[in-house]
Amino acid sequence: MAQKRIGLLFGGQSGEHEVAIRSAQAIAQALAEGDNLNRYAVIPFYIQKNGVWQGPEVAHAVLASGEPPQALVDGSPWVFPDEAGAIDVWFPVLHGPNGEDGSIQGLLQLIGVPYVGSGITASAVGMDKLAMKSAFAQAELPQVDYVGVTREEVWSNPCVFPKLCDRIEAALSYPCFVKPANLGSSVGVFKVRSRDELEAALDSAASYDRRLIVEAGVTAREVECAVLGNDAPQASVVGEITFDSDFYDYETKYTEGKADLLIPAPLPDAVTALIKERAIQAFQALDCAGLSRVDFFYVEVTGEVLINEINTLPGFTITSMYPTLWNNTGVSFPDLVHRLITLADERHA
Numbered sequence: 001m002a003q004k005r006i007g008l009l010f011g012g013q014s015g016e017h018e019v020a021i022r023s024a025q026a027i028a029q030a031l032a033e034g035d036n037l038n039r040y041a042v043i044p045f046y047i048q049k050n051g052v053w054q055g056p057e058v059a060h061a062v063l064a065s066g067e068p069p070q071a072l073v074d075g076s077p078w079v080f081p082d083e084a085g086a087i088d089v090w091f092p093v094l095h096g097p098n099g100e101d102g103s104i105q106g107l108l109q110l111i112g113v114p115y116v117g118s119g120i121t122a123s124a125v126g127m128d129k130l131a132m133k134s135a136f137a138q139a140e141l142p143q144v145d146y147v148g149v150t151r152e153e154v155w156s157n158p159c160v161f162p163k164l165c166d167r168i169e170a171a172l173s174y175p176c177f178v179k180p181a182n183l184g185s186s187v188g189v190f191k192v193r194s195r196d197e198l199e200a201a202l203d204s205a206a207s208y209d210r211r212l213i214v215e216a217g218v219t220a221r222e223v224e225c226a227v228l229g230n231d232a233p234q235a236s237v238v239g240e241i242t243f244d245s246d247f248y249d250y251e252t253k254y255t256e257g258k259a260d261l262l263i264p265a266p267l268p269d270a271v272t273a274l275i276k277e278r279a280i281q282a283f284q285a286l287d288c289a290g291l292s293r294v295d296f297f298y299v300e301v302t303g304e305v306l307i308n309e310i311n312t313l314p315g316f317t318i319t320s321m322y323p324t325l326w327n328n329t330g331v332s333f334p335d336l337v338h339r340l341i342t343l344a345d346e347r348h349a
Contacts (some may be wrong), residue, residue: 003040004341006040006087007090009050010045011046011329012097013099015262016096020096022061027091035334046058052073052077052196055081085111086115093313097183102123103249105117114348118289123312126310127182127312128182129181131180133213134284139258139281144306145216147171149164149214163205166173173217176192177189178192179215191217218299220298222308223275226292226322227283228289228290228336234326237264238263241260243259264328274305278305292311323336
């Protein structure tokens with residue numbers, strides 16, 4: 001049986017470029033282990049930070065080093081390496097904007113070749129926090145209170161901005177969180193406790209995105225559930241993240257030793273069952289495919305389970321929560337990537 005040619009597409013034009021390289025390294029290793037070694041031939045493609053695609057020669061070098069090249073090659077983002085025409089299934093590993101927001105999914109859809117993960121709509125809605133929360137509300141999934149904000153309101157005349165802050169304070173109490181609507185991995189996220197901090201955070205977050213979200217702070221445990229499948233998705237065991245920092249920011253997420261994972265999370269059985277049920281509901285509400293990680297707040301004093309967000313292309317390093325949750329559910333890393341490729345073929349068919 002001929003090996004299936006897997007186009008491992010990684011890097012990209014976002015602040016999560018380096019994380020994408022680490023995820024791609026882990027996936028490439030998994031595709032070269034056990035039965036996968038005979039099933040698949042991995043052909044890597046690296047997208048530079050300027051959007052230019054590089055073929056297998058450069059991509060292999062980046063995977064080997066784990067670092068972006070020192071110098072960028074100039075060129076057009078619409079010129080693809082010759083090897084791209086021979087791919088049987090694409091495996092995009094592009095976290096953040098232009099990678100999990102429907103952009104690359106639209107390109108791969110036009111190419112007409114199966115690809116791992118959600119399609120255009122689910123990716124776009126899952127990436128945009130305001131659209132995502134609207135979808136969750138429509139699905140009647142409980143969540144924290146929030147206010148949507150535009151850059152226009154933040155960078156407006158001096159009369160409008162104070163009224164915006166008044167509106168936020170009337171709707172939400174301190175502390176609250178200011179976030180760009182379309183960035184992942186806690187990039188540009190600020191925890192604010194006062195009017196001065198709110199004003200500064202809004203101004204800073206507006207430099208990242210033209211749409212912002214301000215969310216109510218909540219005293220809760222942060223728990224996550226991984227979902228795998230297409231039309232009949234399954235939920236993994238539930239994991240909990242513990243950390244000593246003020247909140248789960250970018251540095252805490254990606255600095256070894258800054259956060260601990262408790263798997264399975266020490267929760268009442270009924271709460272665990274509810275989290276799994278709502279994770280699948282969120283996955284289906286967006287019409288996701290293949291994989292997603294769904295994050296929740298568990299408010300222990302009230303017993304509430306509030307959905308925080310869904311990530312349709314979560315981190316995929318050896319220590320990332322998504323593969324770790326499935327490993328603790330009995331699905332090894334190599335088997336997980338095999339299942340995702342199989343699901344991509346099924347969805348395409």
